[in-house]
Amino acid sequence: MSPAADLQAIWVYLATTPLVGLTVTLVAYQVGDWIYVRGGRNPLLNPVLLAVLVLVGLLTATGTDYATYFEGAQFVHFLLGPATVALAVPLYRQLHALRKSLLAIVTAILCGSVTAAASAVAIGWALGASRQTLLSLAPKSVTTPIAMGISEELGGLPSLTAVLVILTGILGAVGGAFVLNWIGVRDWRARGLAIGVAAHGIGTARALQVNEVAGAFAGLAMGLNGLATAVLLPVLVELFG
Amino acid sequence: MLGYITLLLLCQLAGEVAVRLVGLPVPGPVLGMMLLFGGLVWKGAVPEGLDGAAQGLLRHLSLLFVPAGVGVSLHLPLVAQEWLPISAALVGSTLATIMVTAWIMQRLAK
Numbered sequence: 107m108s109p110a111a112d113l114q115a116i117w118v119y120l121a122t123t124p125l126v127g128l129t130v131t132l133v134a135y136q137v138g139d140w141i142y143v144r145g146g147r148n149p150l151l152n153p154v155l156l157a158v159l160v161l162v163g164l165l166t167a168t169g170t171d172y173a174t175y176f177e178g179a180q181f182v183h184f185l186l187g188p189a190t191v192a193l194a195v196p197l198y199r200q201l202h203a204l205r206k207s208l209l210a211i212v213t214a215i216l217c218g219s220v221t222a223a224a225s226a227v228a229i230g231w232a233l234g235a236s237r238q239t240l241l242s243l244a245p246k247s248v249t250t251p252i253a254m255g256i257s258e259e260l261g262g263l264p265s266l267t268a269v270l271v272i273l274t275g276i277l278g279a280v281g282g283a284f285v286l287n288w289i290g291v292r293d294w295r296a297r298g299l300a301i302g303v304a305a306h307g308i309g310t311a312r313a314l315q316v317n318e319v320a321g322a323f324a325g326l327a328m329g330l331n332g333l334a335t336a337v338l339l340p341v342l343v344e345l346f347g
Numbered sequence: 348m349l350g351y352i353t354l355l356l357l358c359q360l361a362g363e364v365a366v367r368l369v370g371l372p373v374p375g376p377v378l379g380m381m382l383l384f385g386g387l388v389w390k391g392a393v394p395e396g397l398d399g400a401a402q403g404l405l406r407h408l409s410l411l412f413v414p415a416g417v418g419v420s421l422h423l424p425l426v427a428q429e430w431l432p433i434s435a436a437l438v439g440s441t442l443a444t445i446m447v448t449a450w451i452m453q454r455l456a457k
Contacts, residue, residue, distance in 0.1 A: 183414040188376075239432065275412065
């Protein structure tokens with residue numbers, strides 16, 4: 107057999123195992139992280155954003171469909187569940203800070219939650235988005251599984267919502283620090299809450315890398331925002347829809 | 348360590364089951380997080396092994412979002428159709444949410 111035919115045979119074999127999808131995910135993320143560290147930890151060089159760009163490019167170039175890729179990547183994706191549970195640990199370490207300012211935390215998260223949904227729908231409506239897009243936009247700051255459930259209940263498109271949620275998370279993780287510096291908020295608790303409400307788990311991951319207090323508050327904000335949005339949004343749509 | 352990884356999975360499993368039984372509007376893992384948090388408050392300390400297991404998972408939390416992020420490529424035509432209202436809504440709303448939440452927290456928290 108010629109070397110090219112050998113390679114072809116190897117590729118055919120590998121394409122049926124989860125090994126490639128899993129490996130390229132880990133490699134792409136580490137490449138992204140390397141660029142991020144080399145670039146002086148510039149938020150614009152967000153490792154998730156870089157890894158996604160590399161992988162989308164790779165899938166397009168090799169003509170691989172997402173389902174094939176996900177057969178391998180699902181092992182990484184699965185760990186999101188236990189990792190979410192594990193957020194209880196940094197949260198518990200902030201128990202003292204939580205107790206001290208519980209009212210402030212709940213107020214800030216509720217106002218942020220309403221702002222996220224209302225401003226997204228208002229801007230989209232003013233610029234002529236369709237009703238289905240508006241309903242899909244409304245829960246975009248909430249963590250993916252809750253957001254998809256809400257979108258479905260409202261009459262949006264859950265798969266479109268999933269995309270908007272991911273884009274929002276990357277946007278918040280990339281731009282959050284700039285906005286917070288710009289408005290002069292230095293308190294790590296406030297920074298964490300803001301990122302967690304606006305940019306759910308992707309923002310929380312970013313906050314954890316920067317500061318443990320910010321990470322714990324972001325995780326808390328992500329959970330409570332999900333709860334608040336799931337309860338409030340159907341009522342708001344009923345009132346204004 | 349293995350015992351504590353099992354504990355994380357058990358919390359998630361309990362969360363998933365409870366959410367479906369009661370019909371709660373939160374995902375199982377978020378309820379699992381609340382369960383574990385309640386357990387830690389009740390116990391009054393974080394066991395060393397749990398700390399290790401949690402840190403191991405959370406150190407690379409960003410990585411775990413990559414597979415879902417790649418899924419964006421599936422729906423790009425849909426987004427491209429209404430790119431202007433969608434991108435303006437995402438940018439404007441993210442900006443407003445961060446500002447409102449951070450301001451209120453900074454004002455009220457002591």
